[in-house]
Amino acid sequence: MDYMERLLGNLLAVIHGDGGHYQNEHGSFKATEDAIVAINSLKIDRDALAKDAQRYRRLRQADPDSSEVAPMTHECNDWGQWYWLPVLGDSLDAAIDQAIKEGK
Secondary structure (H helix, E strand, C coil), X not given: CCHHHHHHHHHHHHHHCCCCHHHHHHCHHHHHHHHHHHHXXXXXXXXXXXXXXXXXXXXXXXXXXXXXXXXXXXXXXXXCCEEEEXXXXXXXXXXXXXXXXXXX
16 A cells, blocks of 8 residues: 555545545545535534624624523544533523614
8 A cells, every 4th residue: 555545545535434444345436525514514513603603793793692592512523522512492692683774
């Protein structure tokens, strides 16, 4: 196995989180295609989370004492990194939408 094949194998093993088993089972071509889909999905999730966090901060700044602002919880991503999220609910979404309409 040459150097570039080893690099690709290591990268795919990290993305698929399986030590290279997915690539061995399905081949490099399919493993690479599926890795691209997985990374793009993570980017979409990241962008949506960033948008939610921005909306939450805007609401929090507009009315820090609002009873509509939900408590925070933490989540763990696939890489073991913890991050904080607002506990979203219908009333919080409505409050955020109202704050945005009001330009807050």
